[in-house]
Amino acid sequence: MITRRVTRTIRLGRVPVGGESPVAVQSMTNTDTRDVAATAAQINALAAAGCDIVRVAVPDMAAARAITAIRDAITVPLIADIHFDARLAMAAMEHGAEGIRINPGNLGGEEKVARVVAAARHHRVPIRVGVNSGSIEKDLLAAHGYPTPENTTALLESALRNVRLIERHGYQELKISLKSSDVLTTIAGYRRLSRATDYPLHLGVTEAGGLIAGTVKSSVALGILLAEGIGDTLRISLTRDPLEEVRVAFELLRALRIRERGPELISCPTCGRTRIDLFGLAEQVEKLVQAMETPLKVAVMGCVVNGPGEARQADIGIAGGNGVGIIFKKGEIWKKVAEEELLPLFTAELKKMEEEGRKNRKSAKR
């Protein structure tokens, strides 16, 4: 059982972050923000996959202005990611951004920070103070050295300095991220940060890599922190379609029993007993369950002899043999069918269970 660290609650539009709110999943678009249709379509796809909050890059005024039309076409809160230019931060808020991500230290001086903070207060927009190993101020690097797992002082001091800068202007609607591309430095840095402040923390490993390396690095770093109760919102950064980031995020949260969304897929690794194309079957079932929301355990197993027993915990499962297949529920055979009928029958039954789950959730809400 994980005990969450106590943090303050802030609100990004309708989504609370911190306190007792669920750990929020974030992602970032990779479309040109000025292309409203493409950006809104990607945000809506992310939202359909369960993403709670989406960030967009705002590199120029046209991108800041596009936020109004994007907001009209989406339902999740939108965060504007700003580097260096205070005017862009203010324009993004004027055009409806529900959050901004800045590194106050690179906005061009305290007077500009003060203007951004005043605008954030006016629009009631929380600020994420985002520092990473590559953006640490020179004086902190000279005093404390480049961050390592044994020495994260420069990273921590950079985050706290930027937080204090905003606090000096009377604003506390903040969350903080402190990222490194190194897993152990990320873990050490966030541990210290969580002891130093009660602002909500946004977790992430920066430049984590492609699907496999990025998933492993993010899952190790964020998994350890989340298991220690640290982290109120997160992004899994992958050099991939952002939809994959959301899927990995939910698998990570599910593995730690922090949050569940949709079915959990269990599949065997195959062995010499496998007589069907299990990889293809597992891929088709994976696609099927991605659109579902009921938290079922779904198994795809390679043989009819051991499959049902090995996946006894599954609510429903499928196992293929030599020309025949079975569908089982909680380890018991439910139907035995010819191999070509296996997937259609399984799909129909799974959809029925999803529909029942949807009805149950609806009546539980009433």
Ligand code: SF4
């Ligand atoms: S379920 Fe069957 S095919 Fe899959 S690993 Fe176990 S024994 Fe092998």
